[in-house]
Amino acid sequence: MSMRAKIKAFFGPARQYVVAGASNNPSKFGFKILSWYINHDLSVIPVNPKENTILDQPVVSKIEDIISAMKFKQDLKGYSTSKVDGVSISFLTQPRITVRTLQEIATVEGFKDVVKGLWFQPGSYDEEVIKQAEKIGLYDRVIYEDECILVRGEEGLYSANL
Template sequence: MISSQAAMESFFRPHRLYAVAGASADPTKFGNKILAWYLHRQLPVAGINPKSPTILEQPTYSSLDSVYSQVFEKSSTDSDKFSSIAISVVTPPKASLALVEHIGQTPALRKAVRAMWFQPGTFDDATLDAAQNAGIKTIIAHDRCVLVQGQESLDAARRSSAWSEESSSPETKL
């Protein structure tokens, strides 16, 4: 588990679907601001909120399972199919732990979810340990926020040779 600049850059990849766990319809909440951050950068993002059918004029999904089946899996027939999922987590630590444990217990999610960015206040040591045990390759935490470090990390990722190689070569399904 690393919270370095390199880890933040590796969070952003072409052909990756982003999800915001804890997306909120309330514009004063970080779950709304982080979803808006992805939308403003025209990144493919799915908000996860079991109570609001739409947020920021975008459809939301009741669970990560719904994102997987309704967005990720369906992209396999598109030319711009997704190769993996990266999740920005904006939920209380208990809900974050439940999400990570669910990923670890669900083979399809365990294979698809490659990165998680835990926003400040959304995790504890048990959550981070569970993320490692679930096989998450990139785990970002410890006072790192996509609203603060995200743009710099996204820009650096887009400048990297890995980004240009991945976006120009045919994508392989996980």
């Protein structure tokens, strides 16, 4: 699948978006990308184990809690995760944390039915991250190669008719 097709598939009208590595620091991309989702009126959950709220959004500490809630059609922390068709995750974590997060995602039964897209922002991945995505069977849903949602996100929204 081409990168363009993967970017289109990342977006959907009933999708839940997640920012792994969301930040309260306006100079960090975890803040800028969370802002991008909010500014486009997309349902987005910030993930950060050290924060309670970011940009007035309730924070979830672990992605696997989100995937599990979606799998069992439950809402989580005020988010309507029971009504979505899947999750697309933007990663802004260091590569070693991205690898660990992918390993944790793979522990949730049925995760492949829930995870629709993985966008590895520049700096969040290395060869080990890509190998881990392949190992858990999600490589066909990975966007990387220095693609940034702040640059290509508009195109993805447009191509998905959002």
